[in-house]
Amino acid sequence: MLLNKYKIMKKVININFQGRILPIEEMAYENLKQYIESLRTYFEQEEGKDEIINDIECRVAELCEDRLKKGAVCITEQDIDLIITSIGRPADFEAQDGFEAQSSSGNSNYSSSQNEGQNNWDNIRPKRLYRDEQNKVLGGVCSGIANYFGLEPLLVRILWIFLIGVNILGYLILWIAVPSSSVKEIGGVKKRLFRDIENKVIGGVCAGLSKYFGIKVWIIRILFLIPFIRLVFNFREIHLFQFWDAPDFPNFLDITFSPGSVFIYIVLWLVLPEAKTSADKLEMVGEKVDLNSIKNTIQNDMEGFSKRAQGWGSDLKNKYQTDHASNTKNGASAHPSEKRKGIVYYIGRIITISIKAFVYFILGIIGISLLAALFGIGVAATAVMPLRKFLLEDGAQSWAAFGTIVLFIWVPIVGIVTAIIRKIAGFKKTNVWIRSGFWALWIVGWVMLFYFGSSLGNSFSKHNTPVEQSIALKNANVNYLEVTATPKMKYYEDKWFKVSEFVDYGDEDTIFVRNLRIRIVQSPTDSFQVKVVKLSNGKTVAEANSLANKINFNISQQDSIIYLDKGIGINANDKFRNQHIIMTIAVPIGKRIKISNKGWSQTNISINHVGSLLPLSLLYIDY
Amino acid sequence: MDIQNTQSQMRKGVLEFCILSIIQQGEVYPSDIVEQMKAANLHILEGTLYPLLTRLKNAGLLNYRWVESISGPPRKYFVMTEAGTEAYEVLQKTWNEMATSVGTIITPKANPIVHQADAAQ
Numbered sequence: 099m100l101l102n103k104y105k106i107m108k109k110v111i112n113i114n115f116q117g118r119i120l121p122i123e124e125m126a127y128e129n130l131k132q133y134i135e136s137l138r139t140y141f142e143q144e145e146g147k148d149e150i151i152n153d154i155e156c157r158v159a160e161l162c163e164d165r166l167k168k169g170a171v172c173i174t175e176q177d178i179d180l181i182i183t184s185i186g187r188p189a190d191f192e193a194q195d196g197f198e199a200q201s202s203s204g205n206s207n208y209s210s211s212q213n214e215g216q217n218n219w220d221n222i223r224p225k226r227l228y229r230d231e232q233n234k235v236l237g238g239v240c241s242g243i244a245n246y247f248g249l250e251p252l253l254v255r256i257l258w259i260f261l262i263g264v265n266i267l268g269y270l271i272l273w274i275a276v277p278s279s280s281v282k283e284i285g286g287v288k289k290r291l292f293r294d295i296e297n298k299v300i301g302g303v304c305a306g307l308s309k310y311f312g313i314k315v316w317i318i319r320i321l322f323l324i325p326f327i328r329l330v331f332n333f334r335e336i337h338l339f340q341f342w343d344a345p346d347f348p349n350f351l352d353i354t355f356s357p358g359s360v361f362i363y364i365v366l367w368l369v370l371p372e373a374k375t376s377a378d379k380l381e382m383v384g385e386k387v388d389l390n391s392i393k394n395t396i397q398n399d400m401e402g403f404s405k406r407a408q409g410w411g412s413d414l415k416n417k418y419q420t421d422h423a424s425n426t427k428n429g430a431s432a433h434p435s436e437k438r439k440g441i442v443y444y445i446g447r448i449i450t451i452s453i454k455a456f457v458y459f460i461l462g463i464i465g466i467s468l469l470a471a472l473f474g475i476g477v478a479a480t481a482v483m484p485l486r487k488f489l490l491e492d493g494a495q496s497w498a499a500f501g502t503i504v505l506f507i508w509v510p511i512v513g514i515v516t517a518i519i520r521k522i523a524g525f526k527k528t529n530v531w532i533r534s535g536f537w538a539l540w541i542v543g544w545v546m547l548f549y550f551g552s553s554l555g556n557s558f559s560k561h562n563t564p565v566e567q568s569i570a571l572k573n574a575n576v577n578y579l580e581v582t583a584t585p586k587m588k589y590y591e592d593k594w595f596k597v598s599e600f601v602d603y604g605d606e607d608t609i610f611v612r613n614l615r616i617r618i619v620q621s622p623t624d625s626f627q628v629k630v631v632k633l634s635n636g637k638t639v640a641e642a643n644s645l646a647n648k649i650n651f652n653i654s655q656q657d658s659i660i661y662l663d664k665g666i667g668i669n670a671n672d673k674f675r676n677q678h679i680i681m682t683i684a685v686p687i688g689k690r691i692k693i694s695n696k697g698w699s700q701t702n703i704s705i706n707h708v709g710s711l712l713p714l715s716l717l718y719i720d721y
Numbered sequence: 722m723d724i725q726n727t728q729s730q731m732r733k734g735v736l737e738f739c740i741l742s743i744i745q746q747g748e749v750y751p752s753d754i755v756e757q758m759k760a761a762n763l764h765i766l767e768g769t770l771y772p773l774l775t776r777l778k779n780a781g782l783l784n785y786r787w788v789e790s791i792s793g794p795p796r797k798y799f800v801m802t803e804a805g806t807e808a809y810e811v812l813q814k815t816w817n818e819m820a821t822s823v824g825t826i827i828t829p830k831a832n833p834i835v836h837q838a839d840a841a842q
Contacts, residue, residue, distance in 0.1 A: 117794040137768070146775040153771045153797065157752065160796070186766030 505543030610665030613678035621684035
């Protein structure tokens with residue numbers, strides 16, 4: 099009694115084997131599969147091998163059913179072992195090659211030739227190139243080659259990709275030409291395409307396809323995702339939402355997808371039935387499919403779809419007619435209700451699937467865009483970190499900046515990417531610790547962000563008291579004045595992250611910011627006038643004043659050209675506190691000014707208070 | 722000399738004859754063949770029987786038909802074809818002749834060779 103309680107429960111599965119539904123222990127099923135596989139190899143050269151194996155399978159199924167009829171709950175490993183022994187293993191065939199006269203009359207129902215293992219024949223079979231269905235990623239070509247030459251499959255895959263490139267055509271040829279190591283899966287159930295709703299992410303299409311082709315599901319999901327990613331990374335020149343009118347139609351059904359993948363996905367979603375019953379599920383994983391048989395099956399499925407579509411059509415007609423009839427007859431609405439349900443169901447299904455697909459499409463685009471944006475921010479923020487000494491105070495503020503970048507930006511990126519990969523790879527269990535760990539770190543990131551933001555805000559909180567200085571021009575009476583930057587020495591330019599857009603490295607401890615505004619007003623006199631206001635922020639007014647006074651900005655005139663400094667020098671001790679300069683140029687009536695904006699992209703130029711933010715390379719103004 | 726090999730050669734020779742003989746008596750199910758042979762103290766594995774049957778069928782000696790069973794899918798029953806019956810008759814004739822010959826040879830009788838050996842001593 100007690101023993102029963104502690105008996106280990108073995109996992110029992112239902113298989114459809116030669117037209118019989120058999121409850122069988124998982125291990126027993128594995129053994130059975132292995133056995134059939136060994137027969138298949140043994141009879142490889144035999145003329146009617148499929149028939150032989152089919153006969154033997156039938157017999158096995160029959161013997162299994164006998165066991166069940168005698169009251170067994172399921173087929174155990176022991177049962178399978180006895181059945182296999184009675185029918186004989188390939189090793190036994192070879193040892194006996196026929197029948198044997200029994201020396202002592204056995205009382206067992208099963209003959210006693212268990213002495214030989216089933217391994218001998220394995221070694222003597224001739225070496226041939228097979229596609230290895232057991233270790234495949236796509237068609238098993240690479241692992242087959244690896245098997246043939248006794249190499250590591252991973253090595254062959256890497257070599258395949260790097261030496262030949264992703265040679266898709268060659269791969270396909272080998273896929274078709276090289277025979278599979280297991281042409282048919284046990285049982286010979288016809289395989290059909292279903293949507294696998296148990297393993298679904300959206301509609302179960304990818305999971306169903308992976309079952310059908312026996313390919314890992316993440317590969318198919320990635321194939322479907324590629325267009326999304328491409329679409330998002332092509333956004334550079336596409337203004338947001340403009341893409342709605344501009345999907346590239348010539349490429350619509352490109353094999354590398356483009357928006358076509360969404361289209362294909364929706365079609366498959368509509369066409370493929372869900373795997374609902376256990377029979378469906380068996381059929382879903384049924385027999386192995388070769389490239390050749392794929393076409394037929396898809397055709398069949400499509401025919402099925404057209405039939406179903408016709409079905410909907412006739413449903414529609416029926417509904418119309420019955421409605422018509424009930425209008426005239428004034429009642430008798432009992433029997434058409436079923437049909438009405440049908441059509442409502444189908445129409446509803448189309449609508450819901452379309453809406454769902456649309457929503458997932460938009461969510462996908464938005465999600466991947468956000469992720470890409472976040473990633474961009476992360477990269478930019480990290481890249482700018484070497485410049486922090488010009489901006490951040492040492493100590494808490496710097497640490498908060500680091501914390502914000504790592505915890506607030508990178509942690510969610512890693513978390514989301516991890517989650518996507520887990521989802522694609524089909525992990526069902528979520529690891530609570532990892533998940534809550536990510537959330538906890540991100541919350542800390544928020545704290546960091548707030549601290550950093552307020553701390554930095556505080557550093558910029560006060561303005562200096564502006565003082566306008568007049569710059570004496572050597573020759574203020576010229577008719578034409580050109581404003582340009584001082585020709586400068588070469589400076590280090592880091593194009594990669596485009597830091598140089600607003601920052602130049604002077605020396606190790608100095609950067610230049612081109613924080614300059616030029617106002618152009620009408621001069622009251624008949625000569626040019628230049629005035630400069632130096633401005634800065636700071637934690638206190640005193641700090642802001644001192645920073646503003648430290649701004650060293652040279653303006654010099656040679657003939658009709660005014661040279662300006664390349665930027666405002668900022669050293670690591672003083673930090674950047676939005677030091678900037680407003681330069682007012684008063685132009686007399688009837689005279690002309692030119693501002694050459696080369697290298698001054700950050701400069702704002704306003705004319706009589708009307709701002710112009712365009713980065714003009716040349717600007718002529720006549721008064 | 723490899724006794725086992727000789728044994729298996731001998732068995733192999735009569736195997737097809739035995740199977741044809743059983744089928745010749747009437748339509749049978751393969752596992753019945755196994756049973757009948759076991760009753761005659763001859764053991765054959767089903768795993769060896771099926772390929773043999775297929776071979777014989779492909780050679781045109783046998784045919785099969787599907788017989789509905791009480792439970793489960795129909796079962797394959799094997800019957801003789803005309804060619805099979807002819808072949809069986811040839812084999813039976815050969816067997817009878819062989820049985821007589823072998824019987825004559827192995828029946829103990831005065832052996833002159835032994836006597837010579839004895840005489841030499």
